[in-house]
Amino acid sequence: MKFRLLISMLALLLSFTVRAHDGHDHLAPEAALFHLLWIIPGIIALAVLAGKVYLNSLSKTYNISQVKKKKY
Numbered sequence: 601m602k603f604r605l606l607i608s609m610l611a612l613l614l615s616f617t618v619r620a621h622d623g624h625d626h627l628a629p630e631a632a633l634f635h636l637l638w639i640i641p642g643i644i645a646l647a648v649l650a651g652k653v654y655l656n657s658l659s660k661t662y663n664i665s666q667v668k669k670k671k672y
C-alpha cells in the first residue's frame with residue numbers, strides 16, 4: 601500500500617503538466633521578480649543557518665563560551 605502511494609505521489613510531482621502550464625511565462629518582465637520573491641525565505645533561512653554554524657565553529661576554535669541571556 602505504501603509503495604503505491606509513493607508511486608502515485610511521485611507521478612503527480614514529476615508529471616510535465618503540473619510543472620509547466622500555460623500561464624507560466626519566463627519571458628514576462630515581472631517573472632524574475634516573482635521568482636526572487638518566492639525564493640527569498642529560503643535564502644534567509646540558509647543565511648541564518650550558516651551564521652549559526654560559523655559562530656559555533658568560532659566558539660569551539662577559540663574556546664569561547666557563548667553567553668545566553670535570560671528572556672523575561
